[in-house]
Amino acid sequence: MDSRISIKKKDKVIVDGRWVESFVDYYNCWCTPMELYGKELYEAQNIKYENVLAFKVRYCNKIKTMRTTDKNKFIIIYDGVEYQVYQVDFKSNSKDYVYIKAKMVI
Template sequence: METALLNVRIIFQKNEAVTDGIGNHKNQWTDYYSCHATVSGESGSEKNVAANTLYDSDLAFTVRYCKALKDADSTKFRVVFNGELYNITFIDHMNYKNKCLKFRCRKVRR
């Protein structure tokens, strides 16, 4: 993997249950890990639902393999890139050579 291609900074957030001051449990996204990545494959699609045009943006982030992300799960992690949130849809371990990880993501609609 060429390190010159890792030209953008992304943040991985983890979904955790936290307890407030009176003991209530709630889910909260907290920053977990930050690293440089390669962004590729922006392919979008439009669809019409109930007279609204919805645009889905798909990206793939490729990062170097690290111990912090080796057990990443698509249900407990998400990516922050340029202030936008992306849900992870698929994690590719790139033939399990422990050199890089590819995260396929879809932009979160707010």
């Protein structure tokens, strides 16, 4: 784990008496960013996802709850670039590492 990421969650907050959707800090952690390869790369290309990264993070309860909530509510900030989360992969229910797959927001 050599890079730091910030995971943000879309939430509704009240600003000047009105509901506004904004991203609030959800979790900050260390990760290893990895490019997709092989079958995963071809699947991402088939669904028109380009500039996709997989972030390998340690398993924890915050990451576990990402599995059950809507993935479109989460973004990852890595090196000042936003990535929209589209899959949280637990790799055969392992409780060691989780792979979060996200596409770059252009």
